Amino acid sequence: MSRIIKPESLHLQAYNLIKQGILEGEYKPSERIVEAKMAEKLGISRGPIREAIRMLSRDGLLTYNDGLVRVYLPSVQDVVDIFQCRRSLEILAISLSIKNISKDEKEQLSRNLKETAKASERDIGIELGKLDQEFHDIIINSSKNHQLIELLGVIRTKIHYMRNSMVNGDFYPSFVEEHERIYKILLDGNEEEAEEVMRRHINKGLEGVLEHIKSE
Structure with a gap:
């Protein structure tokens, strides 16, 4: 430090x-x-x-x-509550992003994916966590819904903390692939598929945290 x-x-x-x-x-x-x-x-x-x-x-x-x-040591219910909120809000975020994302934001996502792939090859957990957060932040901000952005901001720090402190490193390769899929679907403009993929992505994050808690 x-x-x-x-x-x-x-x-x-x-x-x-x-x-x-x-x-x-x-x-x-x-x-x-x-x-x-x-x-x-x-x-x-x-x-x-x-x-x-x-x-x-x-x-x-x-x-x-x-x-x-x-x-802070989250209880199981804390984790479930936070991820339930996150899931609903980020499903809405990607739905709005498909309608409102700018060219610059698409380029930001593309750069993020390239940096994430490099960090994954080097197996740098902290950097991957930051890039994971950045990817989601770009999508959330591209929704252009200020109330949604504000609501997610309230739980953002706890989400970041839970992911970094309570998810096994084996999670990272899979989220890299999932982010690439989310990006492709977002570019294709398939709103229904994007919502479903984001739902599964958030659910997998929740499962990873709960699995860590059970193994402790």
Whole structure:
């Protein structure tokens, strides 16, 4: 983890660094986050750390339990609830994307797929996770429905966290192929097929997380 650059806003830097650590698996589900130790690690006082912890709690990535701060450990029901919302919203997103996607956004998806294929060959899990999120974000934004984009933004961080911390690495090759299929169907403009493929894609993501939970 990088250290704090003091001229910048300290609590925002702390927030971004701790959040990055959680999303990239440096801090594990249910791991305790100790304010004093984190302040020492980042080289700042406890005040900005305290504010960063509050912000991360609002994001749902940290939880308070008996006075202790821990990294969020989703229950099975949490996972199901989040993915049910995601499935419905992303099915709508791809349906709207077929009608509204721009040429530039199509090119963004194409570049994303090329970068994803390269990352898959090198087996870089963190990079693949970021590219996975980017692929879905491009489709969501291309829907041009601002309320939909906002609603997905509310659960975006938790989805990213669940995928990175709770999905087996064997999942990545299959999602690369699925993204290529989604892209082709989107270009073809087959709305019904696109909705069905996105539904199966999200369901597979849910199954991957639940399988991880069962194996723990």
